Amino acid sequence: xxxxxxxxxxxxxxxxxxxxxxxxxxxxxxxxxxxxxxxxxxxxxxxxxxxxxxxxxxxxxxxxxxxxxxxxxxxxxxxxxxxxxxxxxxxxxxxxxxxxxxxxxxxxxxxxxxxxxxxxxxxxxxxxxxxxxxxxxxxxxxxxxxxxxxxxxxxxxxxxxxxxxxxxxxxxxxxxxxxxxxxxxxxxxxxxxxxxxxxxxxxxxxxxxxxxxxxxxxxxxxxxxxxxxxxxxxxxxxxxxxxxxxxxxxxxxxxxxxxxxxxxxxxxxxxxxxxxxxxxxxxxxxxxxxxxxxxxxxxxxxxxxxxxxxxxxxxxxxxxxxxxxxxxxxxxxxxxxxxxxxxxxxxxxxxxxxxxxxxxxxxxxxxxxxxxxxxxxxxxxxxxxxxxxxxxxxxxxxxxxxxxxxxxxxxxxxxxxxxxxxxxxxxxxxxxxxx
DNA sequence: AATCCACTGGAAACCTAGGGCC
DNA sequence: GGCCCTAGGTTTCCAGTGGATT
Numbered sequence: 192x193x194x195x196x197x198x199x200x201x202x203x204x205x206x207x208x209x210x211x212x213x214x215x216x217x218x219x220x221x222x223x224x225x226x227x228x229x230x231x232x233x234x235x236x237x238x239x240x241x242x243x244x245x246x247x248x249x250x251x252x253x254x255x256x257x258x259x260x261x262x263x264x265x266x267x268x269x270x271x272x273x274x275x276x277x278x279x280x281x282x283x284x285x286x287x288x289x290x291x292x293x294x295x296x297x298x299x300x301x302x303x304x305x306x307x308x309x310x311x312x313x314x315x316x317x318x319x320x321x322x323x324x325x326x327x328x329x330x331x332x333x334x335x336x337x338x339x340x341x342x343x344x345x346x347x348x349x350x351x352x353x354x355x356x357x358x359x360x361x362x363x364x365x366x367x368x369x370x371x372x373x374x375x376x377x378x379x380x381x382x383x384x385x386x387x388x389x390x391x392x393x394x395x396x397x398x399x400x401x402x403x404x405x406x407x408x409x410x411x412x413x414x415x416x417x418x419x420x421x422x423x424x425x426x427x428x429x430x431x432x433x434x435x436x437x438x439x440x441x442x443x444x445x446x447x448x449x450x451x452x453x454x455x456x457x458x459x460x461x462x463x464x465x466x467x468x469x470x471x472x473x474x475x476x477x478x479x480x481x482x483x484x485x486x487x488x489x490x491x492x493x494x495x496x497x498x499x500x501x502x503x504x505x506x507x508x509x510x511x512x513x514x515x516x517x518x519x520x521x522x523x524x525x526x527x528x529x530x531x532x533x534x535x536x537x538x539x540x541x542x543x544x545x546x547x548x549x550x551x552x553x554x555x556x557x558x559x560x561x562x563x564x565x566x567x568x569x570x571x572x573x574x575x576x577x578x579x580x581x582x583x584x585x586x587x588x589x590x591x592x593x594x595x596x597x598x599x600x601x602x603x604x605x606x607x608x609x610x611x612x613x614x615x616x617x618x619x620x621x622x623x624x625x626x
Numbered sequence: 627a628a629t630c631c632a633c634t635g636g637a638a639a640c641c642t643a644g645g646g647c648c
Numbered sequence: 649g650g651c652c653c654t655a656g657g658t659t660t661c662c663a664g665t666g667g668a669t670t
Binding site: 348349350351352356551552553574577578581593595596597598599600601602603604 | 629630631632633634635643644645646647
């Protein structure tokens with residue numbers, strides 16, 4: 192034990208140097224704080240709560256701005272379900288951003304609550320058909336959303352069963368759990384076997400597959416002529432009511448944007464920003480989603496310019512950015528070879544801008560083959576490329592028209608871009624660079 | 627009105643991957 | 649473990665088409 196550190200003399204010395212050392216540390220720390228710039232402290236932001244400008248944010252749980260008439264009409268079609276009876280099937284049409292999905296979700300929630308207070312159970316399944324394109328996938332999703340294995344006694348595995356078995360399990364779930372099931376099929380036109388799905392769902396009740404339950408379908412599409420694609424038997428068994436959602440007016444857009452103004456700090460949004468954003472959006476699209484996007488971008492531009500207020504001068508740049516992001520969003524969902532094909536077609540279109548020359552499938556394919564050899568990937572067949580172009584046409588990136596060159600020259604297809612081809616080209620490249 | 631031909635798009639089949647059921 | 653199921657991407661094949669020209 193007689194350790195040196197135990198001797199009182201040395202302990203005092205140690206303690207003294209320790210105190211000096213600690214003081215020195217404190218001094219160092221405080222001077223460091225003065226020297227190191229805190230990059231977060233200097234950021235000026237006009238936002239108070241940006242999440243209010245996310246499209247899914249629900250501003251008001253009790254209503255949807257500008258859609259009172261449409262909600263009333265939907266309620267009319269569905270009201271039978273509040274008393275445990277079979278509701279009418281509905282098809283909702285309207286351009287993007289006209290509040291179709293929001294309204295369908297809103298009304299089905301209200302329906303569930305009202306039915307519950309009447310002592311009836313309603314189950315709702317919201318399906319985004321752009322994410323489950325096949326019939327089986329759709330039925331799986333519906334089943335999984337409505338199911339509770341403890342109550343129904345069945346499970347819905349992700350794969351492995353035949354389509355017929357998935358249907359059977361869905362009927363069991365409906366019988367065991369609900370008086371009424373509501374299936375919302377958003378972007379229903381993306382569904383490849385739409386006739387088969389609608390036919391089986393709409394006939395489930397009459398064919399006594401679900402004797403203890405009933406089923407209502409709400410289809411949502413932005414293609415006004417969607418129902419003409421359905422075959423006659425589907426149409427007659429669906430027997431749907433159609434609801435058309437008009438584009439928002441400038442006044443309604445103003446109201447929508449005003450309701451989200453709290454996303455910004457008080458007094459940061461100049462008076463003319465909202466009317467200008469609403470006017471631009473109403474003139475070109477009547478699309479609330481885009482209007483909200485543009486509104487958010489004006490704030491981001493203000494931040495980037497280190498401005499403490501959002502000025503109406505930022506609106507046109509915000510519009511451009513919204514358009515660019517929209518193209519990028521669409522293209523980024525496409526498979527790799529699809530972007531190569533689009534890039535080829537867009538490059539040709541840019542090249543030929545201003546001339547009378549047109550872009551054809553054949554030329555696009557040749558350029559695409561060259562691109563593939565540069566990228567060291569093997570090209571898909573020309574037939575497959577026609578399908579990829581078909582998909583791009585469906586997504587409204589481009590449109591095609593068939594022409595004939597006459598006797599001994601055959602026919603060909605002309606590809607034209609709906610937006611400026613250089614924007615498509617830029618979008619493809621930006622996706623490529625981000626991986 | 628008949629002709630001609632490059633191109634289109636439907637159909638079938640193939641392949642791989644993933645998974646449940648008995 | 650063997651048999652069953654489906655999705656989704658792809659290739660191969662080929663009948664049909666459009667419209668300027670003859």
